[in-house]
Amino acid sequence: MRLTRRYHFAASHRLHSQKLSEETNREVYGKCNNPFGHGHDYVLEVSVRGPVDEQTGLVVNLINLDGLVRREVLEDFDHKNINTQIPTFADSVPTTENVALEIRSRLARKWEGTFQDGLPRLERIRLFETRKNIIQVEEHHGR
Amino acid sequence: MRLTRRYHFAASHRLHSQKLSEETNREVYGKCNNPFGHGHDYVLEVSVRGPVDEQTGLVVNLINLDGLVRREVLEDFDHKNINTQIPTFADSVPTTENVALEIRSRLARKWEGTFQDGLPRLERIRLFETRKNIIQVEEHHGR
C-alpha cells in the first residue's frame, strides 16, 4: 500500500548553466534565465510504501514523516532563494529535475535513521514547479 | 488502457485503537483521536484496466461501474459515521489505509458478477482523505 503526503514551499531561482554560453542559456531557459531570478509555489509529494501496521492501521507514523520532510527539506527551501541558499546549487542549475533529485537524496540519507524498522520505504518523489510542470523520481529497491 | 473515475463522499470518523493505551492513542493520532469525532470530504478514485471495446470505444460501461460504486461504497459511506455505521470498523481503526482496504474488498467481491466477461479488471483504488493525504491500493492479478 502506498501513502502519499503533499507539502508546499515557496522559493525563487534562476536557471543559468555555467557550462553554456550566454546565448545558449537564453535559448534553453527562456524567461527563466532572467538574471534577477523569479519564483514559484512548489508542491512536493512524498510517497511511501509499506504494509499497514496492525495496531495503528497506518502505513507510516505521520509525525515522523512530517518531521523528516520539515527538517531536511522545508526548513531549507521554504521562502528561500535556491541558487544562493542551497549549497548544492552553487554549481548546479536549479531546474525542477535537479531540485527533485536534491530533495530525494536529502530524504534518502536520513530515511533509515528515521524509520528504524526498515518500514516503510521511500518510493517516489513528485515535484510540481507549477501545475503544468511536474517531475517524478522513483526509488529503485533491491528487487 | 486505464480508465480512472472519481467519486466523492462526506463522512465522519474517530481514530482510536483498542490495542493501544489512551496515551499512545493520543500520541499516534493527535487531533484525530478526539472522542467526539470529526469529518472529511473524501475523494475516491477507482481505476480500471482493459482493452477498448471495438463497438463502443469504451474500456468499461460507466453505468455499470458507477452503479457498483454507488451500491457497494457510496450508499454506505456518504454522510455517515464510519466508526459506528460501517460494521468492519467496530473493531478496526478507520484510518485512510483501512477505509481504502475496505472499499477495495467491497468492490472486488462484486466485480466478477458485475463485469461478467472478465473485462475490465479493477487495477487501483486511491482514497484522498484530504488533498494532503492520499492512500493507494493496487490489485495484483495472476499474470
Add this chain to the structure above:
Amino acid sequence: MRLTRRYHFAASHRLHSQKLSEETNREVYGKCNNPFGHGHDYVLEVSVRGPVDEQTGLVVNLINLDGLVRREVLEDFDHKNINTQIPTFADSVPTTENVALEIRSRLARKWEGTFQDGLPRLERIRLFETRKNIIQVEEHHGR
C-alpha cells in the same frame, strides 16, 4: 483595500432541529440528518478592509489576524464534533449558515481588543461547507 485570508478546518456535524418533527427533519436535511453525523473539510475566508500602512505596506498584521482566527475559531472547531463540542450548538442547528454566524460573532467580539487602532475592520466571512455550498456574512458598519 480588502485582504482575504483563507483557513481550513475539518469537523463533523448532524443537522437536526428540535423545533421540527422527525419526519420534517428528514425532509429538510435529507442525508445530513443521519443520527450518527458526518463530516466536512470546511474552508473559511476572513476578509478585512482598511488602508495600507505606509511603513509596512500591509493592510493588517497577519500574525495578529492568524492568531485571532486560530484562538477563537480553529482551536475550537478543527477536528471536532460541532454539535457536541461547541456550546452554541447545544440548542441550535449547525447548518453552514449558523456556523458562519457563530464564527463571525467570535471574531467580532475580540476584534477591537486585537486591532486597537480601529484599523482594519472585519468586512466579510465566507464559509465553504463543500466547494458547492458557500455562505457569506457581511459586517455592516456605522459609516
Add this chain to the structure above:
Amino acid sequence: MRLTRRYHFAASHRLHSQKLSEETNREVYGKCNNPFGHGHDYVLEVSVRGPVDEQTGLVVNLINLDGLVRREVLEDFDHKNINTQIPTFADSVPTTENVALEIRSRLARKWEGTFQDGLPRLERIRLFETRKNIIQVEEHHGR
C-alpha cells in the same frame, strides 16, 4: 526520471457508434449521444522519461516538446468539433479512450524526428475529459 507537462484544449463531440442501433446508442452513451453534440475543456498530460542532461539539468527541451504537442495535437483539436474536424473520427467514436489513442499515435509518429538523440522517450498520455473521467495510455518499449 519522468517529466509530465500539462496542456489544455476545448472541443465538442458526440458519442454515437455506427455499429450500434439507435436505442443501444442511447443506452450506452446516455446524454453524450445528443445528436447536436456538447463539449468539454480537456486536460492533456504528456509524460516523458529520460536521464537528466548534465549541461542543462533538463530531461527534455520544453521548447521542442511544447512545439510538438502544439503542432500535432492542440492546433487540430483546440476549439474544434472532434467528430467533423478530425478525420480519424469520421468512422470512429470520439470517446475519451479513442481520443487518447489518437493523440498518442500523433505524438509517437513524430517523436523520433523531434528528439533525434533517442532521448527522452514518450512514456504516458493522460487525458482528462472532465475532472471525474481520466484515461491513461502507456507506451511499451522494447526493454
Add this chain to the structure above:
Amino acid sequence: MRLTRRYHFAASHRLHSQKLSEETNREVYGKCNNPFGHGHDYVLEVSVRGPVDEQTGLVVNLINLDGLVRREVLEDFDHKNINTQIPTFADSVPTTENVALEIRSRLARKWEGTFQDGLPRLERIRLFETRKNIIQVEEHHGR
C-alpha cells in the same frame, strides 16, 4: 446572509453574429468562430440572499433551489449544443454574457412561484466559461 450554490454543465457553442461580416466575426471571436463549434465545462453559481430561518437554520431550502436550477437550466443546457438547442440563441450569439443573461431570466421568471414567501431573493448569477473567463450578473431589487 448570502448562500451560493455551484452547479456544472457541459455544452458546445459557436460564436458567430449575423450582424457582423465573416471577416469581423473571425476578428472578434477568433478560434471561437470555428463553424463546427467547440465546447466547455461551464460552472454556474447561483447566489441567494435572505434571513436565516429560525426553525431550520437555513437561508433557503436546497431541495427547492436545486430543483428550480435543474428544471430551468441544467436539463436544457447540459450536454447540449447551445446554438441549435436553446431557442433564444437562434438569433443571439451564445457568448458567456448572453448565456448568463438567459440563465438569469429563466430563474427570475419562476422565482416567485418557487419561493412563495418572497424569501429568499435571487442576488447574483456567475458563469465560468472556463476558469479564466467569468461573467457576473447581479439582480437589482426595489430598494
Add this chain to the structure above:
Amino acid sequence: MRLTRRYHFAASHRLHSQKLSEETNREVYGKCNNPFGHGHDYVLEVSVRGPVDEQTGLVVNLINLDGLVRREVLEDFDHKNINTQIPTFADSVPTTENVALEIRSRLARKWEGTFQDGLPRLERIRLFETRKNIIQVEEHHGR
C-alpha cells in the same frame, strides 16, 4: 454586467521596509524578510463592468483587454524579481497590497486610451499571492 479575466505570473520578491529596523522587519515579515528573496505564482483577476454590446454579445473585446494586461503588467512582472526590476519598488515594499496598487495604476493610466468609447470601465483588481492570501482593490467612479 461584470466580466472577470484571470491571468498568471511568476515572480520573486523580498519584504523589507527601509523605514523599519532590522528587528522590526523580521518581526513584521517573518520568513518573507529572507534577504535573498523567495517567489510565488501570482494569480491576477481583472474585473470590468459595462453593458453587453448588442452586435457582439460581449462586455469587452478580450483581444484589447488581454493586450493591455500583457503590455502593462505581465511583460514587466512575469519571471521577474519585483524588488529590483520594477522601478516603483526601489523604495516601496512589494507586499501583495502594494503590488496590487501598482498593477491597478498601470491599467488605469492606459485604460481610456485602450477603450476609447468609455466602456467598459475597470472595476476591480484581485491579486492572489497564494491561494491563502488575496488582495482586492476596487475602482471608485464618479457616481
